[in-house]
Amino acid sequence: MKRNSFIFVITSLLVLLITGCEMEELSKEKEQIQRNSFNGYSKYWSLNEYELKIEDNEIFAGNGELQYKAEGNITDYISFKMIAVINDEKVELQGMKNVSSVSNFNNIETGSATQEIPMIKGEEIRLTDIDDYYGIIEWMSSEGKRKSEKINTF
Template sequence: MKQVLISLTFLLVILSACNHEQTENNYYFSLSGESDHWKLAGYEIVMLDEEYKAGYGRLSMKGENKHMADFFSFSVYAVVDGAERSLHSGSVSGEADIANQRTGTIESEGENIMQFCEIDQIYMVVSWNDDETEGDQEERIVLYNKDKNGETFLNAE
């Protein structure tokens, strides 16, 4: 009887160890948006538990096939608890045609990776300086807004 009890206890310990499955959250977003002068299409974000990847977007100046500028940059931010966190950025300096730009990609991993349910907003800031305008120009493209987009099944528990 003692041997059966020891065997059952051992079996119970083994089976209870198998019950500790860890859940992994993976999110994929294809985001787009526009401002007065710019249109962003196909910007992708993949969020895993310990890393994220962002990019592959196409940024186009509305109504322009060619637009020369001395400077162009973009930065993508996520707002978490009221604080901006930079996700991705890129720039071009010197005389360049900025009418159609690819965002390129970036990967990040580590302990400070945010989860989708923490994000209140994702947006891009586009800056450029050309001969047609005075000084640097800047526009904001909102890609995701939790308040505007509402609750989704992605952040339901």
């Protein structure tokens, strides 16, 4: 009888230990999946510490910083969009326009946007469903020419 009780106790402890480890792993994975911060770059621009986060039924995008990498100034217009590609569909997560008399566009805050989680093929997305995300930036050069670049993320 003592032997059966001992085996039962040891088995129960092993099950609790294994279950606890799996729960901790799932919790870490869920936390990692629900929040993502990244950087990006293009020829003339860098994007730093841009956040994507899913909480409850909302997706949050923003709080990044754009920096113009080239020498010289640009004119007083800039437009920025963050795009996610999910199952070959493009979803705009956030957009901002900045018109200012300031001609130095270093360290521009991207702002942020919160929206209801988009439905793709009848299902709410998760961060792991996003195949790609990138920024599109447009600005006017000092020569008055409209320029546009894709900011690849990593």
